[in-house]
Amino acid sequence: MNTTTKILRRLHKFFGVIPAVLLSFSIYAQQSPYLLKKGDPSGIGKWYMGREIAHVMGYQGMYWLERPERESEEKTTLLLKNMEIRETDAIADIGAGSGYHVFKMAQLAPKGTIYAVDIQDEMLAAIQLKKEEGKISNIAIVKGGEKSCNLPPNSVDKVLIVDVYHEMNFPLEMMTTIHRALRPEGKLYLIEYRGEDPRVPIKRLHKMTEAQAVKEMEAAGFRLEKNIPNLPWQHCMVFVKI
Ligand SMILES: C[S@@+](CC[C@H](N)C(=O)[O-])C[C@H]1O[C@@H](n2cnc3c(N)ncnc32)[C@H](O)[C@@H]1O
Numbered sequence: 001m002n003t004t005t006k007i008l009r010r011l012h013k014f015f016g017v018i019p020a021v022l023l024s025f026s027i028y029a030q031q032s033p034y035l036l037k038k039g040d041p042s043g044i045g046k047w048y049m050g051r052e053i054a055h056v057m058g059y060q061g062m063y064w065l066e067r068p069e070r071e072s073e074e075k076t077t078l079l080l081k082n083m084e085i086r087e088t089d090a091i092a093d094i095g096a097g098s099g100y101h102v103f104k105m106a107q108l109a110p111k112g113t114i115y116a117v118d119i120q121d122e123m124l125a126a127i128q129l130k131k132e133e134g135k136i137s138n139i140a141i142v143k144g145g146e147k148s149c150n151l152p153p154n155s156v157d158k159v160l161i162v163d164v165y166h167e168m169n170f171p172l173e174m175m176t177t178i179h180r181a182l183r184p185e186g187k188l189y190l191i192e193y194r195g196e197d198p199r200v201p202i203k204r205l206h207k208m209t210e211a212q213a214v215k216e217m218e219a220a221g222f223r224l225e226k227n228i229p230n231l232p233w234q235h236c237m238v239f240v241k242i
Contacts, residue, residue: 033172033219042205044169049216054167054205059122062098070100075231080104082228082236083158083189088112090156092142094149094178095119095164099127099139105160106139115151117144147173151181158182162191163234165216166208175220179241188222188239191231200233210235218242 035047043052070076080101085091085108093102096116105114116127116139124141131139144150147170159178168174182188193200195207213235214224222239230236 040205042203046169048171049212049219051166051208051212051216052205053169053171054203056119056167056169057097059120059126062123062126065097065100074233076101076104078230079162079189079191079234079236080108082230082238083160083187085109085158086112089158091115091158091160092117092149092151092156092178092181094144094159094161094174095168096127097123097164099123099130101160101162102127102139103130103134103136106136110138112138112157114139115142115156116140117142117149117151119144119146146170148177149174149181151177153180154183155181156183157186159186159188160191161189163193163206165190165192165213166206171216172220175217175222179221182241184241186241187225188217190217190237190239191234192237193233194235197233202233208235210237213237 033048036045037047038045039047039052042054044055046053085105087110089109089112091105091109091112092115093105094117096102096118099116102114102116116124118124121143124143127139128141142150159182165171178188190213192208192213193202193206195209195212200207210227217224217239221242223242225238225240228236228238
């Protein structure tokens with residue numbers, strides 16, 4: 001039992017439940033990097049570094065991720081070119097969804113491994129099915145946690161995060177574990193719809209500005225190397241470990 005739990009137990013014993021609850025809130029407020037405050041309907045009422053976190057996209061949205069017009073809207077082939085994938089690369093796709101990028105990367109790194117990480121079983125099941133149908137051996141499916149990517153330290157050369165970061169419930173904890181999983185010379189490709197551009201037809205909380213992303217990545221030990229400006233709707237931000 002840690003000291004905080006001991007204090008709370010004693011407080012609860014002598015004064016009842018209310019002071020214990022109040023103290024718990026104040027300890028949370030002092031220790032947590034997050035703020036709880038009502039905001040946008042598409043947000044969860046939890047804020048990190050001035051940004052409200054969005055709701056997780058449910059597995060029911062899988063069909064939108066696989067829409068045929070996605071290539072022309074997002075130029076996903078160009079995004080993968082930006083990653084300069086080598087055939088032996090170990091790459092983690094964090095929040096892989098239905099595996100839209102996973103299967104394309106598996107072809108580009110035939111002697112490497114693509115780790116498909118997601119928190120929703122239904123998404124992972126869809127990837128597993130497609131993997132079996134295609135008899136693909138270089139994809140590893142990993143059940144992620146809300147606070148951890150569940151990958152071993154120094155295990156990947158590249159990390160891809162497409163349209164996921166803004167909905168991570170514990171962004172600081174997640175990015176800390178991703179930082180650990182990335183090899184020293186590794187690269188993080190953070191892809192988010194551009195928050196600076198009102199023409200991008202995506203809800204506000206599902207977009208991010210470069211300035212906000214840089215602030216949050218720096219808090220997790222990353223430095224922006226470049227932002228490649230060749231995607232129609234998204235930032236293609238390349239981060240390296242500080
Ligand atoms: C909008 S989808 C994007 C899927 C995929 N990256 C794509 O572009 O097709 C967001 C995905 O991120 C997953 N996700 C959300 N928070 C996550 C976390 N902390 N760790 C891993 N996956 C997460 C969701 O389950 C969902 O499958």
